[in-house]
Amino acid sequence: MSTTAPSTTADPAGATPARTPKDSSNSSSSNSNSNSFTPILRDFLSQHPELRSQTLGTPAIMTDRYTNAEWAKQIAETVKKVGLDGSGVQVAKCEAPKAGSREFAKLIDHTLLKLDATQAQIDGLCAEARTEGFKSVCVRLNFVHRSVSNLRGSDSIVACVVGFHEGTYDTLAKLEEARAAVEAGAKELDVVLNHSILTRSSSSSSTHQQPPSNASLTALNTAANSKPTSGTTPSSGPYSNPSSNAQSEEIPDYSAIYTELASLRSLCPDVVLKLILETSQLNPTQILAASHLAAAANFDFIKTSTGFNGRGASLEDVKLMVAASQYLASAGVGSSGRKMKVKASGGVRCYDDAVKMVEAGAERLGTSSGLWIMQEGRQRVESGERPGPASRLYTDDTVDGY
Numbered sequence: 001m002s003t004t005a006p007s008t009t010a011d012p013a014g015a016t017p018a019r020t021p022k023d024s025s026n027s028s029s030s031n032s033n034s035n036s037f038t039p040i041l042r043d044f045l046s047q048h049p050e051l052r053s054q055t056l057g058t059p060a061i062m063t064d065r066y067t068n069a070e071w072a073k074q075i076a077e078t079v080k081k082v083g084l085d086g087s088g089v090q091v092a093k094c095e096a097p098k099a100g101s102r103e104f105a106k107l108i109d110h111t112l113l114k115l116d117a118t119q120a121q122i123d124g125l126c127a128e129a130r131t132e133g134f135k136s137v138c139v140r141l142n143f144v145h146r147s148v149s150n151l152r153g154s155d156s157i158v159a160c161v162v163g164f165h166e167g168t169y170d171t172l173a174k175l176e177e178a179r180a181a182v183e184a185g186a187k188e189l190d191v192v193l194n195h196s197i198l199t200r201s202s203s204s205s206s207t208h209q210q211p212p213s214n215a216s217l218t219a220l221n222t223a224a225n226s227k228p229t230s231g232t233t234p235s236s237g238p239y240s241n242p243s244s245n246a247q248s249e250e251i252p253d254y255s256a257i258y259t260e261l262a263s264l265r266s267l268c269p270d271v272v273l274k275l276i277l278e279t280s281q282l283n284p285t286q287i288l289a290a291s292h293l294a295a296a297a298n299f300d301f302i303k304t305s306t307g308f309n310g311r312g313a314s315l316e317d318v319k320l321m322v323a324a325s326q327y328l329a330s331a332g333v334g335s336s337g338r339k340m341k342v343k344a345s346g347g348v349r350c351y352d353d354a355v356k357m358v359e360a361g362a363e364r365l366g367t368s369s370g371l372w373i374m375q376e377g378r379q380r381v382e383s384g385e386r387p388g389p390a391s392r393l394y395t396d397d398t399v400d401g402y
């Protein structure tokens with residue numbers, strides 16, 4: 001059982017990261033506790049029994065370093081410094097690489113996550129990634145092995161989603177899935193945040209006697225975080241007036257989120273870890289809280305969306321996350337000097353969308369439209385049209401969501 005602290009680069013925040021499993025009865029081998037298998041993992045292991053080796057060690061749930069109240073205090077400081085719109089941090093403008101270039105392709109995780117994706121479609125995805133030189137293909141666990149084999153000899157890698165798409169599987173299930181993905185050859189993991197932990201507590205102080213279901217939470221959060229239509233101001237969400245939103249809220253279980261992220265980091269010290277926040281479900285304070293916890297656990301990326309829940313990435317999300325990651329690095333949250341990158345994903349469908357996200361500071365794009373984005377970029381260059389919507393950056397309020 002892996003109970004030791006991870007390597008230096010993997011150490012979650014703080015100078016004294018000594019941690020032990022929270023409860024050894026919760027930490028079990030994937031060979032002995034099939035209750036923690038998600039359906040996709042169960043299928044995967046039945047098809048690939050040879051991939052049950054334990055090069056990564058046994059998943060273990062790590063202890064926390066702070067109480068919820070201590071996390072809340074740290075997060076409040078982050079919110080104060082960054083601001084709910086990121087305006088507390090000066091972010092330098094970024095430039096997109098040349099349209100249609102290999103450098104542009106290296107920003108793209110070429111993504112196919114539909115549940116009904118076929119082997120032929122995955123083979124096509126990999127062939128496109130090889131031809132264009134995309135950074136990765138991003139697939140579900142059941143296609144990692146095939147994708148790795150398809151991409152052998154290319155410089156495109158395989159990224160796998162974990163806990164997709166609701167994020168609500170328990171920590172051990174996510175750890176088991178992460179381990180299987182890495183054993184199968186994934187070099188990057190895109191893990192869905194259990195965002196319901198962040199939103200449940202604020203809902204619980206309202207009219208709900210019972211915790212709402214995930215489906216109703218999704219609807220509530222989507223509504224709360226959608227742009228108001230006719231001059232109305234919602235009581236919560238990114239379009240609310242924070243100063244009028246003074247309801248007393250319980251502190252979310254930050255500790256549960258941190259221990260999950262720290263456990264993933266500890267299990268996979270050498271793998272690029274991205275945390276999918278699902279920003280359509282979160283208000284700016286919650287986005288900053290999730291970013292803070294991801295930095296504390298030494299994640300490599302914060303990513304906006306799954307593409308399966310509410311709207312996709314918005315410029316506002318990306319700007320806020322870029323500002324947060326810059327502040328968190330400068331404040332020494334996580335390993336010192338380490339700055340999380342931002343991945344914009346969900347609804348990035350055309351070249352202009354892609355450029356806007358990159359200019360706002362996204363260093364990776366997750367999109368199922370990668371091929372189109374590259375072709376459109378090349379057409380712009382060939383036609384002599386000025387490639388890129390730089391003059392519209394930050395001023396285009398007509399686009400809601402994407």
Ligand SMILES: O=C[C@H](O)COP(=O)(O)O
Pocket residue numbers: 111113138305306307308312345346347348349366367368369
């Ligand atoms: O992570 C990536 C998303 O699932 C892709 O979403 P999209 O199909 O809207 O490009």
